[in-house]
Amino acid sequence: MAIMPGAVNKLLANQARQGLMKSYQGVCLHTMVGSLAGTDSMFEKDGTVGTESHFGVGEHGEIYQWVDTKYTADANYLGSGHVISIETADYGGSFGRWNTAGDNVPYWNAAQIAAIVKIIVWACTNHDIPIQQMKTVRDRGIGYHAMGVPGNELPNSLRGTRYQWSKYAGKVCPGKNRISQIPEIVRLAQGGAASSDTAPAPKKEGILGMTKYSGGKIYKALQALTRGKWKSLYIGKGSMSILTCDGSPYLAQVYLTVTGLKPDETIQVRFITASYKKGTTTKNNGYYAKQEQHGSGGGTYISHTQIGKTSKGKNGRSNRLRVQAWTDSKTAKITSIQTKFLKG
Ligand SMILES: [Zn+2]
Known part of the structure; x- marks a missing residue:
């Protein structure tokens, strides 16, 4: 059997x-x-x-x-x-x-x-x-x-x-x-x-024991990228954070629509964690593996997924999950972004 x-x-x-x-x-x-x-x-x-x-x-x-x-x-x-x-x-x-x-x-x-x-x-x-x-x-x-x-x-x-x-x-x-x-x-x-030896056994409720789900709205706004530099993306008006980390595992997903990316140009996407405290400088403190995609002439669509686990921040700071993009193109722009996550 x-x-x-x-x-x-x-x-x-x-x-x-x-x-x-x-x-x-x-x-x-x-x-x-x-x-x-x-x-x-x-x-x-x-x-x-x-x-x-x-x-x-x-x-x-x-x-x-x-x-x-x-x-x-x-x-x-x-x-x-x-x-x-x-x-x-x-x-x-x-x-x-x-x-x-x-x-x-x-x-x-x-x-x-x-x-x-x-x-x-x-x-x-x-x-x-x-x-x-x-x-x-x-x-x-x-x-x-x-x-x-x-x-x-x-x-x-x-x-x-x-x-x-x-x-x-x-x-x-x-x-x-x-x-x-x-x-x-x-x-x-x-x-x-x-990591299956050390991973906690999945609970009955939810996939991988995750109980919280957020299906993000689609944020349609033109976001310019800077050639050769990683840039954190807005996922909603004035907001870059997908979730606040509390030490429990999460699965995050981002869908991007990119315009102006030529077939010989690339865009890379990755999730990062940033240490945030109001009134202080935000520091990026964790970087996940990046995914690379070539341009496809018209609109280029990207889906990127990450499983992770990040501890709570210390000393009044909090760890936030964010998404970043990098490109070698002068003309590429993000036209829409949607993020979703499962957590807990
Ligand atoms: Zn089939």
């Missing part, structure tokens, strides 16, 4: 008719074009006869396990005997109703990222999979569906092999927005694996 602790047991009938996994090459991320409830009822109806995945992640970070990872799940076509599959919700609720005809899947939210990280850490630890991003469909580690799709990233020479992950040509799953979040997710999972 290979059932993830903390996952809701939704094991489909007749698990054993799936056959055993042949190897554990990696973990593959998918998107549902639907909700967790809708996908669950479809899977339950067909049982293991139809297509199903090992895991499902809902809009609020709920984790369902449909197939014991000892057995195969059919989400990866000819690769199904080699990869653990995770389906993720993307439609309705806070995702809204979007045009499913193109490549418009919305970003994973913070609660989903925390859940995906949790599954990756469990699956990789239990099945000896390296926590690294697959660069090609033949690598081991964390990958996504489109890597093995004919007419998308699958090389023609690998059609008909275990690396063909879809019968249908041109599938974009899980979509460009979500694919752009995978390096961050892998980085978080690497941290999670390294």
Whole structure:
């Protein structure tokens, strides 16, 4: 039996008719074009006869396990005997109703990222999979569906092999927005694996035991950047602080829209902690790893996520979580910013 602790047991009938996994090459991320409830009822109806995945992640970070990872799940076509599959919700609720005809899947939210990280850490630890991003469909580690799709990233020479992950040509799953979040997710999972001995056991309430959630408003204001210099960003009118640190763990996420960033230019984004006391100079005292992205001609969209834990300030000072950006562009400007966090 290979059932993830903390996952809701939704094991489909007749698990054993799936056959055993042949190897554990990696973990593959998918998107549902639907909700967790809708996908669950479809899977339950067909049982293991139809297509199903090992895991499902809902809009609020709920984790369902449909197939014991000892057995195969059919989400990866000819690769199904080699990869653990995770389906993720993307439609309705806070995702809204979007045009499913193109490549418009919305970003994973913070609660989903925390859940995906949790599954990756469990699956990789239990099945000896390296926590690294697959660069090609033949690598081991964390990958996504489109890597093995004919007419998308699958090389023609690998059609008909275990690396063909879809019968249908041109599938974009899980979509460009979500694919752009995978390096961050892998980085978080690497941290999670390294510290799992010392990390406190997750409480029952909330993802990773986090109970407080703040879904920030979108702040639409033009913020100029200074070429070659890190700059703290305003996340609302007159305010730079996302949260005040109190020693409890947090997961923070920022979405940025940038204009004027050319394709050969880059922007870097990172979270920092700053020591603040009214009437004194604010000092930056902690720096998290940065994420880099190239310009994409028109608007460039960036999503950056951080898990952290910062102590309370001392001597009347408080530690504030902030976000900074750096660019080598003369023309790049931030046009909108949104921050969210889970804490506690
Ligand atoms: Zn898929």
